[in-house]
Amino acid sequence: GGPLLVRPVFQGAGTIQLWDVANTWLKSWQTARAExxxxxxxxxxxxxxxxxxxxxxxxxxxxxxxxxxxxKRYRAKGVVLAVAELGTDMxxxxxVVQLVLTxxxxxxxxxxxxxSFSANPNTKPESLLAIARQKARDELVEGWKQNNxxxxxxxxxxxxxxxxxxxxxWIEIRRRLSSIGLxxxxxxxxxxxxEATLQIGHYGGQKxxxxxLTQHDLSLIHISAP
Numbered sequence: 001g002g003p004l005l006v007r008p009v010f011q012g013a014g015t016i017q018l019w020d021v022a023n024t025w026l027k028s029w030q031t032a033r034a035e036x037x038x039x040x041x042x043x044x045x046x047x048x049x050x051x052x053x054x055x056x057x058x059x060x061x062x063x064x065x066x067x068x069x070x071x072k073r074y075r076a077k078g079v080v081l082a083v084a085e086l087g088t089d090m091x092x093x094x095x096v097v098q099l100v101l102t103x104x105x106x107x108x109x110x111x112x113x114x115x116s117f118s119a120n121p122n123t124k125p126e127s128l129l130a131i132a133r134q135k136a137r138d139e140l141v142e143g144w145k146q147n148n149x150x151x152x153x154x155x156x157x158x159x160x161x162x163x164x165x166x167x168x169x170w171i172e173i174r175r176r177l178s179s180i181g182l183x184x185x186x187x188x189x190x191x192x193x194x195e196a197t198l199q200i201g202h203y204g205g206q207k208x209x210x211x212x213l214t215q216h217d218l219s220l221i222h223i224s225a226p
Contacts, residue, residue, distance in 0.1 A: 002077035003040035004103075004140065005070060009059050012086035018056035019046045025084045028129045039144040041137065042074050049073070067104055078105040082136055086125055094121045099132045101139060105179055111215060113139060155184060155203055162196045170196060176216045182209055 010017040010025035017023040029043045044050050053073070054066040060083065067079045081102040089096050097117045103110035115135055119128045164170050170191070177186050177200070185201035202209050213219060 002075060003042040005042050005044065005074050005076035005079045006136075007044070007059050007067075007070070007079060007081050009056060009081065009083045010086070011083065016056040016060055018054070018059050019051045024126055025082075025129055025133075028126070028133050029082075032130075032133060039141045041080075041140065042076055044070065044074065062102060062104065062109060064104065064109070078103060080104070080136075080140060084129060084132055086129075089118055092121055094119055095123060095125045095128050097125075097128050097132045099136060101136055103143075108179070111143075115139075155201060156205075157199060157201055158206070159189065160198045160200055162198060164191070164194060164196055173218065176218055180212050180216060182212050
């Protein structure tokens with residue numbers, strides 16, 4: 001459990017803004033009404049400690065070590081880097097916002113989603129950013145539902161054969177498996193120099209589990225019933 005920490009980075013007119021007073025994208029998140037959703041989103045305060053912890057460029061680069069520090073401060077389970085870039089449609093002079101959402105879970109870069117929003121020439125950039133913020137929130141909540149609501153369903157077991165190159169690789173695989181919401185338990189049945197056999201307890205069907213594993217650079221091999 002735990003909330004997701006949103007990091008709103010704003011780009012426009014050749015600048016990168018994070019903690020700046022002029023960062024209207026950050027302000028949009030900070031002043032937004034906290035919708036009653038299943039997923040809790042936390043926006044940083046932008047105080048002296050935040051400013052000292054991470055710079056705009058580090059945030060834009062997805063500096064995992066700095067993200068982990070921010071996660072600990074806000075007791076978050078993950079970070080969402082929300083980069084909004086404001087530009088102008090040269091054809092009609094209207095504002096255009098490109099939104100890039102990148103998820104970081106457990107200090108690891110996850111999926112990235114890109115959206116684009118445009119408006120008529122009379123729409124203020126702040127209004128367009130508000131629309132982008134709501135879209136970002138909806139996207140994050142929908143992703144959370146897909147990954148977690150299925151946990152209320154039936155639990156399944158399966159045996160999986162995992163090829164290994166060594167102990168370090170086994171430790172990394174275990175770490176990745178533990179970060180997947182659909183997986184409830186991982187039991188080591190046997191291990192040799194080149195292979196480990198695991199019994200995985202999981203929610204949802206095999207296709208859903210396979211998709212979740214693929215998103216963590218894992219794939220199932222030799223699936224069988226326990």
